[in-house]
Amino acid sequence: MQQTRSEAREVVLSVKDLTVGFGEKIVLDKLNLDIYRGEILGFVGASGAGKSVLMRTVLRLLPRRSGSIEILGADYDAVDEVQRIALDTRLGVLFQHGALFSALTVKENIQLPMREYLDLPQWLMDELAYLKIELVGLKPDAADKYPSELSGGMIKRAALARALALDPDLVFLDEPTSGLDPIGAAEFDELIAQLRDTLGLTVYMVTHDLDSLFSVCDRIAVLGQKRVLVEGTLDDMLAFDDPWVQSYFRGKRARSIPRPEPSGGHPVK
């Protein structure tokens, strides 16, 4: 039943038989993964399993040995330079720890992708930057602040504003709530869900945060044994017979987090 519904949905990222390695070491081996338009996919796995490697390979920051990656219906290897740049503008990335440029203000950080990809007058880039700042729930006076003057939560929001600078379709978030206190993390999760609903974003979120997985992710994929071990709903995770998956989703921490009702909205689709 679920498969029929998934098949009808538009695939915005399709990874097929992806193999990535460093020297003798194979990190990902014939990995397959699809992400559907409008969903928030939570990507989990043990430390060192290769979550960041996968994200960086999809973003073409790392080379792959074999396999194909289709983003928004286009095969990166088959498009020309102009189409490649156009595709890049439809992707937003929030790297772990925010990764803002410390010598630039929030506004200038947000305007970096605009400068790189668009040819806009300064006044328009200023207006757009203020729009993004508002969109992520920051006050306008954050625009002229430097990253060192911001709290951890504000840095995450500013980095998210930069990821949204070019109005992307697909956003990659690498551990967006790491380092935030539980309230800050819950607010950030709420913001992600809100942006998905209002902007129609598709979100690929690498996370260790069980609260995020339980509260905002529509689907979960687990990386293990160099591939996607299991993907689906929380119930699929709970039913999956693997020691790491069982201890992760049924462990003490997981049990202490209230799960939403299956019919109540987010996690089960």
Ligand SMILES: Nc1ncnc2c1ncn2[C@@H]1O[C@H](COP(=O)(O)OP(=O)(O)OP(=O)(O)O)[C@@H](O)[C@H]1O
């Ligand atoms: N540039 C690189 N050169 C060599 N090995 C690398 C490189 N990048 C990553 N690796 C290795 O690939 C493996 C997967 O790393 P990765 O950072 O993707 O793990 P992860 O699942 O994101 O872990 P974590 O949850 O701790 O962030 C690790 O063994 C790492 O040492």
